[in-house]
Amino acid sequence: MNLKPSSCTLAVHDVDEVLGFYRDVLGFEAHNDVEFERMRWVCVGPLSQPDVQIFLESPGADPGASPADRQAIGDLMARACWAVLSS
Numbered sequence: 001m002n003l004k005p006s007s008c009t010l011a012v013h014d015v016d017e018v019l020g021f022y023r024d025v026l027g028f029e030a031h032n033d034v035e036f037e038r039m040r041w042v043c044v045g046p047l048s049q050p051d052v053q054i055f056l057e058s059p060g061a062d063p064g065a066s067p068a069d070r071q072a073i074g075d076l077m078a079r080a081c082w083a084v085l086s087s
Contacts, residue, residue: 010054013074023044030042040058041057
């Protein structure tokens with residue numbers, strides 16, 4: 001059996017700063033840059049693997065998340081205790 005992750009989501013404090021790293025340092029391509037209400041996410045991936053997607057998103061980038069939830073996620077991120085993975 002061959003398993004290969006095709007996507008993951010990283011909650012980040014500053015999408016622009018992290019996007020610069022993935023795009024300018026690693027050479028990844030930005031596929032989408034989406035803003036909705038107070039949320040933002042960008043999809044990046046290596047040019048050599050177009051089926052791999054890494055979503056960089058602001059904390060609590062979920063329309064159903066309450067302001068308190070977003071704050072709690074931000075607090076967990078500040079202590080390096082928050083990660084979201086998907087396959």
